[in-house]
Amino acid sequence: MAVVVTAALAACTTPAATPPTTTTPKTYDGKVLADVRHPAGASTLPSGRNDYREPADVRADLEQAAKARPDVVRVVDLPHKSVQGKAVPALEIAHHVQTDDGRPVFLLMGGIHANEWPGVEVATEFAMDLAEQDGRDPRITALLDHVRVIVVPVVNPDGFEASRTGRIPDKRKNCDPTCGTKVDPDTGADDAGVDLNRNFGVNWGGPGSSGDRTGGDYRGPKAFSEPETQNIRDLVTGHQVTVLVGLHTYGDMNLRPPGQNASPLTPDEAVYAELGNEMAEANGYPSHLSRELYETSGTAEEWSYFTTGGLGFETELNGDSNHGPFASSVLSQYAGEREALLRDAEAAANPKYHSRIAGNVPAGTKLELSKPGLRTTMTADGPFTWDVNPSIRPGPDGRNIEESWTLQCPGRTVQVTLARGETKQVSC
Ligand SMILES: [Zn+2]
Incomplete structure (x- = not known):
């Protein structure tokens, strides 16, 4: 269903036509990183991976990108540790990344729902892609002059670890007060934790969220009760995030507010529909109002939009389950989603939209x-x-x-x- 734009990843198989313009070439024992990463058998992803990352692999990839490009990339741990005390890293990517300048921010989030591993993969690959293609791909090089990209690949690290390690494969929520022990296979109900994407402070407690602790969409005892949502709150209230995208699986949709049946269309419906259609053209997922999937309240995308005016989207990647086979859930999705995310980042940079x-x-x-x-x-x-x-x-x-x-x-x-x-x- 997704449009696959293989030409966009030509750098994985074809040497770059022009050398980097902003920095000296990155070499690893005499080879450029793309060649090191793409030996025979490697995938066309920026990392060359053919399988899902383990939790520790995500930070390792972020750290490696920052080490290779300290002028363009830095890893910042968000201010709050997870319920179980894990650091939550974000990757910032921009030319002269250390400066406190007035560039707008494109914020990309994965892993707010723990079992939705493809979102973690796409977010991490996109971060690596920008870091590696800066100075090679003129579009990305120009983009990083005008926008600061911040990627939080795993908003919910406790839940992600519980899911990814196989302890609770369908774990969705966070681990407050524990990770719990089981998930109902029919309803997705989870016997512990808060659904972080129902814990944000706009429309908190509304339709499409549950007050039942065991509900798959349990909203928590109050808005922003969880350190993981406090991290995103602090990031958005302390930056000019002009476009925000949350990655999820699976639904094959680009979603925009509102999430409730009774809510009117937003005053920015025309702009939202325009950008939603541009995303749809790129990733092949139809553009919809969020409530057309099902009702939700207290989501990151709506909170950010109604609090700051920055445009918030949720993308449901294509697939046949929350973490299906890597080839169909990540590999075949990436090229189209990459183009959609580049358009989102360009929209974040475009003063027409802010x-x-x-x-x-x-x-x-x-x-x-x-x-x-x-x-x-x-x-x-x-x-x-x-x-x-x-x-x-x-x-x-x-x-x-x-x-x-x-x-x-x-x-x-x-x-x-x-x-x-x-x-x-x-x-x-
Ligand atoms: Zn989700």
Whole structure:
């Protein structure tokens, strides 16, 4: 069903036509990484893998990418450890990754549902792909000038370990207070844990989430009760995440809000439908309102959108189960999904879909932009452009809420009201 764009992965079999432009070539004992990774029998994935990663393999691949490209890639552990004390790594990818600049963020998440291993694979492969193709593929090289990509391959590491190691293969939720012992094979009900993608703070407790602890979609005792969802909350409220995608299996769909039957279409339905169709054209999965799959409430995608105005999508990869055979669930999905994710990252960079603040301040000035619950900073070096989400925020009634950003300039505060697609010059 998915469109497979094999040409997009030509670098796996064909030497790059031009040498990297931004850095010296990466060599490993005299060979470039792509050749090391793709000996005979290797798959066309950036990693060359033919099987699912073990939990430790994910961090190892992130660390290796960061070690190979320290100017472009860094591993950041999110602020909260999982319920069982595991670190939750994110990979940041951008040219001059260490700078505190005003670039917009594309956030990609996998593994919020523990048994949905293909999302972990696609997220990790996409991160490696960007890191390896930077300086080789002009499209990716240009992209990384304009956007900061943050990938969290495994939002729910405790559950992922329980599932991936075979202890509880169909484990979906997190491990609060334990990982539990069993999953009902018919209903998917899980005898412990919280469904993290029902634990976010917009529409929390609404339809499509359960108050029953053993429910497969148990929402938790309150919004953001879980450290794993607090990590994503802190990431999104501390950055300008203009596009967010959560990867799931399996449903063969690109989903956009709303997730509830009674909710009106969002005020950004036209933009959402346009981008959803672009994703569908790339990955071959139809574009739908989230509620057309089934009702959900308290999801990461909706919370992020209604809180920040950044566009949130959920992609259900194709397959025949939550973690089907690697060849059909990951390998044959990757090329089309790669193209969809590149389009998402390009949309995150495109000011048509967000807003901009421009000004001029002395070099080295630290600026702060805030609204209640949201705070981001950048360091400006003279004339600056800050890519931000609109200050006007989508409301639950299908209409926009008129709000302003508060921009803290040296010695003064400026209120800035911005619609989607709008740029405003401020005198700071
Ligand atoms: Zn899922």
